[in-house]
Amino acid sequence: MNDPLLEERDNQRLQRRTSAIVTTQRVFKVPVPEPNHYKPNKISTCKYNCITFLPKNLWEQFKKLANIYFIIVAILQSIPQISISGGVPNILMPLTLVLSVSAVKDLLEDLKRRRSDKEENMRYTLKRHEGEWVSVRWQNIKVGDIVKVNKDEFFPADILLLSSSDVKGICYIETKNLDGETNLKHKLAHKESHEMFQNPANYDAFQSQLRCEDPNPAIYVFNGLIQIGNSTVPVGNEQFLLRGSSLKNTEWITGLVVYTGHESKIMLNSSKSRKKFSSLELQMNRQIVFIFLMQLALCSGCAAYYAIWFKENKDQTYMYLDLDYQNNDPLVAFVIQFFTWMLIFTNFVPISLIVTLEMVKYLQAVFIAWDLKLYYEPNDISAGVQSSNLNEELGQISYVFSDKTGTLTCNIMEFRKISINGISYGTEDRFTGPGKIPHVDFVDSRFDPREEHAIDVMILLATCHTIITEEKEGKIIYKASSPDELALVNCAKFFGYEFIGRDSNLNAMVRIQEDIIKIQILNVLEFTSDRKRMSVVVRLPNGKIKIFCKGADTILKPKLVNSDVIDKTWQNLEDYANEGLRTLVLASRDLTESEYQEWNAKFVEAMQDILNREQRIGEVGELIETNLSLLGATAIEDKLQDKVPETIQKLRNAGVKVWVLTGDKMETAINIGFSCNLLTSDMVRIIVQGSHTEDVTAELNQGIKAHQAEPNVKFALVITGESLFKAMRGDNKTLLLKVTDFCNVVLACRVTPQQKADIVKLIKDNKKGAKTLSIGDGANDVNMITAAHVGIGIAGLEGAQAVRASDYSIGQFCYLQRLMFVHGRESYRKNSTLICYNFYKNVLLVMPLFFYGIFSAFSGQPFYNTWLYQLYNMIFTAMPICIYAMFDREIPYEVLESEPKYYKIGLKGELFSTDVFWAWILEAVLQSAIIVGVCVWAICYVSGLKETGLISGMWTASVLVYGMVVLYANIKVILFSYSHFWFSLSVIFISVLCFVLSAAFITEILPMLSWLDNYEGKGSLNKLIVNPNTYISIVVLIYGGFFIQPIIRRFKVLRDLAKSKPLEAVAHATDEESSVSSEESDQVPEALPPDEMETAQQALYQLRRRHTGFAFSGEAGHAPQLTDPSFFFQRNFTQGS
DSSP states (O other), X not given: OOOHHHHHHHHHHHHHHOOOOOOOEEEEEESOOSSOOSOOSOOOOOSOOTTTHHHHHHHHHTTSHHHHHHHHHHHHHTOTTTOSSTTOOTTHHHHHHHHHHHHHHHHHHHHHHHHHHHHHHTOEEEEEETTEEEEEEGGGOOTTOEEEEETTOBOSSEEEEEEESSTTOEEEEEOHHHHSOXXXXXXXXXXXXXXXXXXXXXXXXXXXXXXXXXXXXXXXXOEEEEEXXXXXXXXXXXXXXXXXXXXXXXXXXXXXXXXXXXXXXXXXXXXXXXXXXXXXXXXXXXXXXXXXXXXXXXXXXHHHHHHHHHHHHHHHHHHHHOOOOTTTOHHHHHHHHHHHHHHHTGGGSOHHHHHHHHHHHHHHHHHHHHOGGGOBGGGTBOOEESOGGGGGGGGSOOEEEEOSTTTTEEEEEEEEEEEETTEEEOOSOOOOSSSOOTTBOOOOTTOOTTSHHHHHHHHHHHHSSOOEEEEXXXXXXXXXXXXXXXXXXXXHHHTTEEEEEEOTTOOEXXXXXXXXXEEEEXXXXXXXXXXXXXXXXXXXXXXXXXXXXXXXXXXXXXXXXXXXXXXXXXXXXXXXXXXXXXXXXXXXXXXXXXXXXXXXXXXXXXXXXXXXXXXXXXXHHHHHSOSBEEEEEEEEEEEEOTTHHHHHHHHHHTTOEEEEEOSSOHHHHHHHHHHTTSSOTTSEEEEEOOSXXXXXXXXXXXXXXXXXXXXTSOEEEEEEHHHHHHHTSHHHHHHHHHHHHHEEEEEEESOOHHHHHHHHHHHHHHSTTOOEEEEESSGGGHHHHHHSSEEEEEOSSSOHHHHHHXXXXXXXXXHHHHIIIIIIHHHHHHHHHHHHHHHHHHHHHHHHHHHHTTTTTTOOOOOSOHHHHHHIIIIITTHHHHHHHHHOOSSOHHHHHHOGGGGHHHHTTOSSSHHHHHHHHHHHHHHHHHHHHHHHIIIIISOOOTTTOOOOOHHHHHHHHHHHHHHHHHHHHHHHOSOOOHHHHHHHHHHHHHHHHHHHIIIIISOOOGGGTOSTTTTHHHHHHHOHHHHHHHHHHHHHHHTHHHHHHHHHHHHHHHHSOOHHHHHTOOHHHHHIIIIIOOOOOOOOOHHHHHHHHHHHHHHXXXXXXXXXXXXXXXXXXXXXXXXXXXXXXXXXX
C-alpha cells in the first residue's frame, strides 16, 4: 500500500491546484482486447486535411468583405438587362485567381505545421511485444501498451509509472514543457508494481484492470485503481507521467499507457489553432463598407439623374437614341441604371488588392526567414513564419506577454560570488581555464576556502541540500531537484569540499582533499514558500552538533545574533541584487546535546502529526532556528539569454508594455525581473498573493491608494496564480484592470497555461485598440500564444509545440526586437500604403466614368476600351506597388532596430486610419476630375489638328484619360517611395510602356472587330500623337495633379511644429519618459482629499521594498527519501538507545 503521508500530500495538492470536477471514469483491461477503440496516439495541430481544405478555406476567404462584394458583382453581371459584359460574369476569372493564390499560401503555411506534427508522430519509443522491447513510432502507441522510456527521452503518451531503474522505484522528470519549471520533480512507482516488474518475464504475463478518470485537462490531478496480482492498489499523481515531460537523472522507466494523442492532458490543454486577421485587414474591411456606401450613393445619384432626364427627354430622343424601358417607365429606368452603374463602379473595390496583399505578405515572410540577423547559429535555427497575414501586426504591438523559463533565461545557474566575514569575493571575469566545473563561474585569487571563516560555509554548502548522487562510469553525478542547489553543491566541490553521496543511514559523505569524512544528518527542515529557508541539523566528526541554515535575508536577519559583519554582508547582498544575482544568506549555531534532544522530541512528535505535519514542523523549526551566527552569503547568476535586458528596455522605450507570465515561484520571477531590467529598484512593487477574495481586494485597493499618493512613481504588479483566479472575478476584475493601467510592469507567477491565456484575453477584451503578442517556448505557452493577436514560438530543444502553435518562430528572445522594429514596422508602413494605394488607383480609374457621365446624362455610356480596362490592374499598375512593398526602405534597418522611436508610427496608427484612408480617396477624386476636365477640353473642344481642322471625339479623349490615369498611378509610386533602384524605376517605365504598346496594338494594328471594342476608337492613339494638345495636357496634368502634394506636406510640418512642446521641454524629455507618459500612464488620478492622502501615503510606504535577490533551491517534497518520517523515527530510537 502507499505511504499514507504521500497519499495525504497528494490529496492536499489535488485540492490546492485544481478546481476540475471529474464525474466519469475510464475502465480498461490490460492487455486491451482488439480492436482498440481508444483514440490513437497520432496528433494533428494543422488547420486542414484533404477533405476539409476546400470548404474551410473558402469559409475563411469569404470572411473578407471584398470577396463577398465580388460574388455579388458576379451575380449582377449575370443579369442581361443590367450587365455591361453581355450577361457573362467575367469577374469570376480574377476572383478565382485571387482565391486560388490565397488558398495556395494558406496551404503552404499549413504544410509547415503538418511537417512538425509528422516529426513528433514519427519519433520512436520502446514497447513490450512478445517478450522483448521493440522500437515503435509514437503514433502507433495504443492505450494499454507497456512502454519503456530511457534517460533524456520524452514520454510518448500519458503513462502510469510501473517501475524504474532506481532501487526504490523513484524517477526524476522535467516538466518544463508543461509548466515552465526546470526544477526536477520526482515520481515514485508503487511498491507492489515496482517489485513485481523486477522480473522482466512479468511484463509478458501481466494481466490487470485499470479504473481511472476519463481524459480531462487537469494537469496536476490523476486518481485511479489498478489491479496488481491479487490486490487492487490506488495510484495517483505520484505515479502519473505526462506526455511532453522528459525523463532525467534516471536510466529508464516502464509504464502503462493510459491516455493517448488528443486525449493526453497536454493536448487537452492546447487551444485549437484558429485563423487570425491583422487589425489592418479588419480596418480595411470597415473602409470597404464605407466605399460600398459611397458607391451606392453615387449609383443612386446617377440613376436618379438619368431617370429624370429620360422622363423629360424621351420624346425628343426616341428617334435617334432608341431608349425603351418597358413602356417608358422612369422607375424601371432608375432600377436598371442603378445596377448598371453598380457594375460600372465595380472597381471601386480593387479585386487585385487581395491577391497583391497576399503575395506581398508571403514574400515579406520569405525575407523574414532569410534574414541572417534572425538566424541562431548555435542551434541552426532560422526564423519561421506560419501566418504571414500578420506581418503588419508585428508593427503595432502594445503589449508583450512573455514566458520566463527558456524564453528569457537559459535555465543555467552559475555560482558567481560569495561573501564571508563581510568580505565579497568574486570578480566580473569569467572562468576560462582548465578544470571548469559545471554551474560554477568563480574567479578571485584572493579567496582561500581553507581559511577559518570559510570552512563552516563550505560544509554548509556540501550538506544543507537534498541532492542525491549516482555513480556512472566512475563519475559521481548529482540528481538535483533544483538548479540552485546544483550550483551551490558544485561550488563546494570547486573549493575542495566534494559531496560524494550518502550512506545507508543517509549521512552525507564529503571528500575534503583526499580524506572522506562522514557528517551525520540528524534532521532536515525543508524549504516551503512560507519559511523561505532550509535547515539541517548535523553531527560533525568531532561530535559537535550544529544547525546549518540558508535562506532569504529578510527571513534570517531577525534570527541572527548581533555581529560586526552583518552591515557589511548586507551591503554585499545589495550589490549582488543590483547586479541581478540570486542571493542566499548562510548561518549556523552550535547545539548542546541536551538542547538538541529536547528539541528533537518535539520534532518527532510533529512528524507523527499526519494532518498538520507541515505546520507543526514549521513551528518546531522556529524554536531551533534562532540566535544564529552569520556565516556569509552566496550569489548565483541565473543566466539570461543574449541581450534580454537590452531588448526589454528597447521595447519599453518604444511604448510597449512587457508582462512576464510564468509557472515559477514568485521569488524566482522577481529575481529574473531585476536581472532583465524589467523591474528596477525605484519601482514600487504591488504584491498580490492573497488566498481569499477579500485579501485580493484589499491588496489591489492598497496598490490603487499608493498610486493616488504618488502618481509619478513607477509601479510593478506581482500577482500569483491563485490570487489571479480571484482577481478575474466580479468587482475585482475592474480593480485589476485599474491597477494594470498605471503599472509599468506586470509579473504573474504560479499561473497555469489557461491562466496565461486568460490574462492575454483580459487585455484584448478590455483595452480598446491594444495589440497583444505572446512569446514562449514550451507546451505550457501554447494557450497564451494562440490567444494573442500574434504568437511567437522560441524554437529550441523544448519548443516544438510552441512553434507549431505560433504565427512566427525565432531562436532567441532578443530577435523579437528586430522582428518587431524592422520587419513588423516596415510591413505595417508598406502594407498600409499598399492598401491605400490600391484604393487610390482604382478610384482614379473609376471616377472619370462618373465625371464623363456629366457629358452623357449619366446614361452609363462606356468610356474606356474594354480590353484596356481589364489590363489596368493586371499589367499597367500591378508590379510597381509590389516592388515597393518588398524593397522600399525609409530608414536603414540598423537604425530602425536601434531606435525605438521609429516604432511608434504603428502604435499610434499614423499610416492607416479613417482620416488617412479618405485623404487618399479624396486625392484620387480630385485628380480624376482634373484629368477628365483637361483631357476632354483639350481633345474634344479645342482643335489641335491643323491639317483637317477637326476636333477629336470622346474615344480619342478616353485613350488620353486612360493613359493619364496609368501615368498618375505609376508616378504616385515614385513619389511615396523612399528607395529607388534601377529595377524599380524600370518596372514603372515598363508598366507605362505596356499601356502605350497595348493601346497601339488595339487601336492601330488590330482590325476593327466588335469583340475588340475598337470600332469607334480606331486610330485614336495616332491622333493623340500628332496633336500638340496631348503633350501640353500631359505637362499640365502632371504638374497640376502633384504640385499640391509638397505644399500639403509642408503645411503639415508647420502645423506639427506649432503644436509641439517648447524647445526647453523637449530638451529635457527622454524617449523612455515619453513612452511611459503616452503608453503606460493611461489616466492621471484625481487629487485625494487630505483625510485620504495620509492613508494612501501609508499604503505606499508599506509597498516599498528593497530588493535583495533572494532565491532558493526548490519546493518541499522533492526528496522524500530525505524527509521520510520513518527514517527520523528510527534515528530517534537509535539515539535514545
